[in-house]
Amino acid sequence: MNLKGLSQILGMSQTTVSRALNGYPEVSEKTRKKILAVAAEHNYSPNVRAKSLATGRTNTIGHVILTGDRHQMINPIFGDFIAGAGEVYSAENYEIALSIVKEADEEKTYRALKTRGTVDGVVLHGPKMNDTRIGLLQELGLPFVVHGRASGIASDYSWLDVNNTRAFQRATEFLIDLGHRRIALFNGFEGMDFAHRRRLGYEKALQAQDIRLDPAIMRSEEMSDSNGYAATQDVLSLPNPPTAILTSSIISAFGVRRAVQDHGLEVGRDVSIITYDDGLSYLANGVDVPIFTATRSSVREAGQLLSQMLIDQINGDVTGPQSKLLEAELTVGQSTGPAPSPK
Amino acid sequence: MNLKGLSQILGMSQTTVSRALNGYPEVSEKTRKKILAVAAEHNYSPNVRAKSLATGRTNTIGHVILTGDRHQMINPIFGDFIAGAGEVYSAENYEIALSIVKEADEEKTYRALKTRGTVDGVVLHGPKMNDTRIGLLQELGLPFVVHGRASGIASDYSWLDVNNTRAFQRATEFLIDLGHRRIALFNGFEGMDFAHRRRLGYEKALQAQDIRLDPAIMRSEEMSDSNGYAATQDVLSLPNPPTAILTSSIISAFGVRRAVQDHGLEVGRDVSIITYDDGLSYLANGVDVPIFTATRSSVREAGQLLSQMLIDQINGDVTGPQSKLLEAELTVGQSTGPAPSPK
DNA sequence: CAAACTTTTCAAAGCGCTTTGGATAGCGCT
DNA sequence: AGCGCTATCCAAAGCGCTTTGAAAAGTTTG
Known part of the structure; x- marks a missing residue:
């Protein structure tokens, strides 16, 4: 019909x-x-194809996510993000076009999205430092909003980010206040903007107390459970192991926790753990009592807010770049305690 | 241009x-x-819209996943599945149209996908017992492949599934051979076909040894970390707690593990854990040594195989329903050991 | 060299919709 | 009745592509 x-x-x-x-x-x-x-x-x-051919509008938003060498996998965080965004898309009658591409094909994909007219706009995931994609999208004239920000990009663009620096500064200060002086940082890939900002917050807090940075207890890698485990194994075997570990994702935090226990140490007494918590639905930070002390900001909510920003932009309801900075909340759980007195 | x-x-x-x-x-x-x-x-x-208007082909595959009351969240398993499928789609020049819908809107979504001509085919996720969507898709004449199977559907349709019954039967037998007689089952939602089949395998193994089923140590719910934790807390507080726990996902297995330890018990000695492992990249079952004894089948690989099946079907390279049954492999890890002798 | 093909190119119709510019009908006025 | 409105409705063009049916060009033949 x-x-x-x-x-x-x-x-x-x-x-x-x-x-x-x-x-x-x-x-x-x-x-x-x-x-x-x-x-x-x-x-x-x-017929949606005929309609969009006639109107020039597609009512679909592109999400291109990387796979390949380093990121052969899709971060579970994406699942919660898109669940949040999906609510808004449904309400606003938008569809999602998902592209899973290798890093090498990324630019080509964005160009194709534009010239082939598949989408009305895209959300840029996982911004890196000096991210070249932002310039590309501006050049293409494809509406977009960045989930995060990109340090080193001078031009104005729309973004939604969490105050990562502040979150990690507060978390570190919290540990320092508990008497910890040797605090490990298990961060995401250093090329990623969020990881960079988180490290900055960590360093700021340490430097304020004249605590020396020690690369031996700082990691920068994929935030998987097994990486958290392995990194913890490593640092706990050092001559002077950390008394606290600050980790960038609850996924790796679970690995950290396991490694601490496998080392015969008690979490919150021998080793404190504090994590960033995206509020993942399948990996909640406990139900009644939080498992981990954490700086928390819901990525699902970020998905809702960001997709709405993008749609407003596409509809012309707003003009010019918009941005939104969310603050993470610090919730105290069972995984932190006063630094053990040196033996 | x-x-x-x-x-x-x-x-x-x-x-x-x-x-x-x-x-x-x-x-x-x-x-x-x-x-x-x-x-x-x-x-x-x-221009892809114009092209598909002219050809009637869209070169996109629809994935509709549920959200809402029970499943307010996107299972991380989907992330790995779509990562696998994405590789095939890229290679075959297909796009992904992702729909995130409430259960009530599901039928409407499938109908719209067909009448609006958005996709060439769909993959049906999370089949339930007597799943009505299969009949709907057949009626609509929309090519599809089911990820899993639906018990109770008589007609022929294409599917790819893991031999869930066998996997859980083997896992249960493995525990029985270790001397366990009281084995808890933490399963997915009983309405889901895979959960049903897994329970069947579990029951078959128990019945073969004349071990009585005990609903008190059987759970059927969302396979999240916190549910695994809570369920374990529950059953370990029973007058006669299980000596082994069989769980349906590595995500809940992590919760189970934590609860066992929080109970002051040792995994693999006091309580054995065996889990189904989808081979999730962010939640790997250890690196060198498996954390859990597990029946494993990679959901990423399932994504690759299934999407290829669907594309072959759309291209007319095959005729009639195709199906593929994968076997899970049983890998022994650190989480299982002989049943503790009764005190 | 013309006839009979084969290869290469093209004009135009059509996919299902939106939208412009125009026609028609209906209405209250004088 | 005739005028000027406005409220309705319509025919046709156009969105960017594919594809049919036919023409033009090139190649073999007798």
Whole structure:
């Protein structure tokens, strides 16, 4: 069933039917009702390809995420993000076009998204330092919002980020206040902007107390459970192991916790753990009592907010770059305690 | 830059240019070369909407996943699945259309996918017992492959599944052989087909040894970390707690492990744990030594295989329903040991 | 060299929708 | 009745591509 057929059944022109269906005022309420009824009866819904060819709008948002050498995997964080965004997309009648590409094909993918007219806009995931994609998207004229920010990019662009520096500074200060002086940092890839900012916060807090940075207890890698485990094994075997570990994801925090226990140490007494918590639904930080002391900001909520920003931008409801900085909240759980007195 | 513009530059008709670009034989190699060169120079790529309007093909696959009351969240398993599928899609030049919908809107979504012509086919995620979506998709004539199977559906359809019954039977037998008689089962939602089959395997193994089923140590719920933790807390507080726990996902297994330890018990000595492992990249079952004894089948690989099946079906490379049953492998890790002798 | 093919190219129709510019009908006026 | 409105409705063009049916060009033949 298409517009033509429908209009023949109704004995009206395609124009009128189309206008009635799309809520244009040039059609009387009476005929609109009739048209709507007949359309529902034959459960007609317009061919989305034809519609977007005619309007130039696609009502779909592109999400391109990297896979390949380093990131052969899709971060579970994406799942919660897109779940949040999906709510907004449904409400606003947008579709999601998901591209999973190798890093080498990334630029090509964005270009294709533009020239092939597949999407109305994209969300840029995982911004890196000096991220070249931002310039590319600006050049292409494809609306976008960055999930995060990119240090080193001078131009104005839309973004939504968590105050990572502040979050990690506060977390570190919290540990320092508990008497910890030797604090490990298990961070994400240093090329990623968020990891950079988190390290800055950590360093700021340490430097304020004249605590020396020690690269031996600082890591920068994929935030998986096994990496958290391995890194913890490593640092706990050092001659002077850390008394506290600050980690960038609850996923790796679980690995850290396991390694601490496998070392025969008690979490919160021998070794304190504090983590960044994205509020992942499948890996919640406990139910009643938090497992970990954590700086928390829901990535699902970020997905909601960001997708709304992008849609507003596409609809022209706002003009010029918008940005939003979320603050993470520090919740105290069972994984932290006063620094053990040196033996 | 569009076809018209390109053909004007070349001084040829759109027909010839289109044919050259799409590899039709009716154009000489010489002109094809020239056309290709000029196309690349102006980096032309065809408008995908117009193309699909003309051909009736969209070259995109729909994935509709549920959110809402029970499943307010996207299972991390989906991330690995789609990562696997994404590789195939890229190679075959397919796009992914992701729909995140509430359960109530699901049927409407599938219908819309068909009538609006958004996709060439869909993959059906998370089949339930007597799943009505299968009949719907058959009625709609939308090509699909089910990730899993649906007990109770008589008609033939394409699917790819793991032999869940066998996997759980083997796992249970493994525990029985170690002397365990009281084995808890932490399963997924009982409405889900895979959970049903897994329970069947578990029961089969127990019944073969005349071990009575005890609903008090059987759970059926979302396989999150916190549910694993809570369920373990529960059963360990029973007057006669289980000596072994069989769980349906590594995510909940991590929660189980934590609860066992928080109970002051040792995993693999006081309580054995065996889990189903989807081989999630961010939650690997250890690196060198497996953390858990597990029945394992990579969901990423399932994604690759299934998407290829679907594409073959869409391309007409195969006719009639295809199916594939994968076997899970049982790997022994540190989480299991002989049943503790009763005190 | 013309006839009979084969190869190469093209004009135009069509995919299903929106939208412009215009026609028609209905209404209250004078 | 005739005028000027506004409220409705419509025919046709156009979005960017594919594809059919036919023409033009090139190649073999007798």
